[in-house]
Amino acid sequence: xxxERLHALTSSRLAVVSRDATVQDAALxxxxxxxxxxxxxxxxxxxxxxxxxxDLIRHLSSPNHASPPASALMSKSVIxxxxxxxxxxxxxxxxxxxxxxxxxxxxxxxxxxxxxxRDAMKALFEEEELQERMLFNYVTGVGYR
Numbered sequence: 547x548x549x550e551r552l553h554a555l556t557s558s559r560l561a562v563v564s565r566d567a568t569v570q571d572a573a574l575x576x577x578x579x580x581x582x583x584x585x586x587x588x589x590x591x592x593x594x595x596x597x598x599x600x601d602l603i604r605h606l607s608s609p610n611h612a613s614p615p616a617s618a619l620m621s622k623s624v625i626x627x628x629x630x631x632x633x634x635x636x637x638x639x640x641x642x643x644x645x646x647x648x649x650x651x652x653x654x655x656x657x658x659x660x661x662x663x664r665d666a667m668k669a670l671f672e673e674e675e676l677q678e679r680m681l682f683n684y685v686t687g688v689g690y691r
Contacts, residue, residue, distance in 0.1 A: 634670060
């Protein structure tokens with residue numbers, strides 16, 4: 547199964563801010579339902595980094611409460627995936643790196659969505675259930691449905 551099959555879910559979780567957006571703008575984007583990661587983009591709309599809720603909490607809990615732009619707080623080393631990537635492979639990477647969310651980007655590094663680990667797990671579980679039903683039907687002589 548490819549990541550693109552989850553486009554309805556991944557695109558609904560996408561929150562994007564410009565690199566010069568304020569911390570408040572980023573926090574407002576993160577306050578949306580189901581949003582766990584904000585993609586920081588340059589002027590051409592390409593991904594430059596990401597901001598998580600943890601990044602904002604670390605900033606707000608520091609003694610220096612200056613208001614830097616989003617680009618000053620973002621993580622620049624970002625694990626991403628593409629629409630043609632295998633969901634199982636991406637899920638394994640997420641588990642290995644303890645990631646809850648991964649940006650889905652196109653070939654030009656433009657954000658398309660955010661893959662949440664719960665969505666990936668649900669899709670993989672549903673795929674396994676389907677294969678199990680098909681195998682059961684085949685073995686019991688019912689055939690494929």
